[in-house]
Amino acid sequence: MTSSALPVVVIGAGPIGLAAAAELVVREQDVIVLERGERAADAVRQWGHVRLFSPWSEVTSPAAVALLEAAGWEHPDRAAYPTGAEWSRDYLEPLAQLLGERVRTSSQVIGVARLDRDLLVDSGRDEQPFVLHVSSPGGTHDRVLARAVIDCSGTWSSPNPLGAEGYPAAGEDAATGQVLHGMPDPVRDLTRFQGASTAVVGSGASALTALIALTSAPLHTADSRVVWVVRRGAVGSAFGGGELDELPARGALGTRVRTAVQEGLIEVVTGFRVSAVERHGRQVALWAADGRHMDGLDQVVGATGFRPDLTFLSEVRLDLDARLQAPTALAPGIDPNLHSCGSVQPHGFEVLAQPERELFLAGMKSYGRAPSFLAMTGHEQVRSIAAALAGDLVAARAVELQLPDTGVCGGAGLFDEEPGAGGGCCGTDPGPQPLTLTAPAGVAR
CATH class of the missing domain: 3.50.50.60 (FAD/NAD(P)-binding domain)
Incomplete structure (x- = not known):
């Protein structure tokens, strides 16, 4: 042939x-x-x-x-x-x-x-x-x-790992049960994220979408803690195009997240480049290359592309x-x-x-x-x-x-x-x- x-x-x-x-x-x-x-x-x-x-x-x-x-x-x-x-x-x-x-x-x-x-x-x-x-x-x-x-x-x-250098951070592979590369689902992931302490690592549209889900019912409760981990030194354009975005639904993502940050629903940590993930029983801690660490996390959402x-x-x-x-x-x-x-x-x-x-x-x-x-x-x-x-x-x-x-x-x-x-x-x-x-x-x- x-x-x-x-x-x-x-x-x-x-x-x-x-x-x-x-x-x-x-x-x-x-x-x-x-x-x-x-x-x-x-x-x-x-x-x-x-x-x-x-x-x-x-x-x-x-x-x-x-x-x-x-x-x-x-x-x-x-x-x-x-x-x-x-x-x-x-x-x-x-x-x-x-x-x-x-x-x-x-x-x-x-x-x-x-x-x-x-x-x-x-x-x-x-x-x-x-x-x-x-x-x-x-x-x-x-x-x-x-x-x-x-x-x-x-x-x-092929999601990118949490590690800031393009490879999985130390301990990341061992913590797969507490790291989600994807979008939290209010139905499928209800017991996993509802009222939990969650870090979202990333600054693109996927990260914004995850932050909105985690600060909205039914996942968000009075016990919830949501931390936004941004690798760059400032959030800046991570909020997206807002009213300048010619896709209004996409522009609204950043506007809603900005409001959630202003209302105290989201803690923002900038300049944090993950170098290690440590498991402590049912919780994990994230360590940055500069020695900072973030303890008491139940879950991590990797929205790193x-x-x-x-x-x-x-x-x-x-x-x-x-x-x-x-x-x-x-x-x-x-x-x-x-x-x-x-x-x-x-x-x-x-x-x-x-x-x-x-x-x-x-x-x-x-x-x-x-x-x-x-x-x-x-x-x-x-x-x-x-x-x-x-x-x-x-x-x-x-x-x-x-x-x-x-x-x-x-x-x-x-x-x-x-x-x-x-x-x-x-x-x-x-x-x-x-x-x-x-x-x-x-x-x-």
Whole structure:
């Protein structure tokens, strides 16, 4: 069988992986989607209680909508904001069902290579199809051949540790029962967090969401203690864009947290870089590199971001930015020290392509360690990739997208200095920055 007769394989049946499959189906391209979970959108279900800060109109792919509506599906209220569970139930699951046998669940990709070639071999490399090594329950090992691969596996399965140096802090692994990398669920985690002493480590939108949950009923009671642990020397822009944010639901996160801090519901500890986690019976203590420590904690929420899992791509050739672990051509436009998710540079298939011909990173995976990915960005990414794989380079290069801006920079890579101190995209008064990009949200938001 020649490579051209083989399907395109999409890794991950999340929002962007399913959108990629829809784009390929619309263009009459054979596609297989490999999902590690038991059902499509498995990762989204894990934070299903969280409400997105993008409305329905921005979290559905045009190609997917076209397929679904042709089958009698009705689009939810475009102005409403779904939870992760609603996003999955009312859109992602119906889309996966419509794609049918193209979506293979319980299929974890553990390796991608060229057929009969390891990373070192040059000879005939581009002419060989891809072979994906797939692990399934029961220990079975399958090989799936593909003419192209779109990696939409996201980053949800690879949360960053509490340790400020990128590695787990001393004792962190031993305290896994008291460290949650995710969003506290008022139903699932009621007994775990209600009335507890909890530290939230992190300063992004996930940290703000966790802080709101922990200072609201039913998790918050008169006995509750909530500590916000920020690595930088000041909270500053960690409160988000507020009224400057063109996604009002996202801007409201920071406004609510600021109010909770002012009302004394949240203790703020800045400049605290976790170096150790100590267990003391049913409680834990956090130690900082400067010798400070925080005792009497029942739980810790790690909202320190995510990173891509590159282990199963070790036998293909990648060109990734050394810091962000995102495609090198994309990295300057998504650097969180300089850009918000709405000020990304235009990018399509050419920016996402890897040196390994017909291998693309898309969705959250394409952002590497950078935060603030939007579903709208992913939808346009895979539209461009699908057009290129179908041979329509004119459509593939005609990338158009208007993204809502945060009004502030993320500053995720800064130490103690605040974003904007050296200019950047924010300056001293960024104001709204609506963009129309021509020629580019675990968890997409």
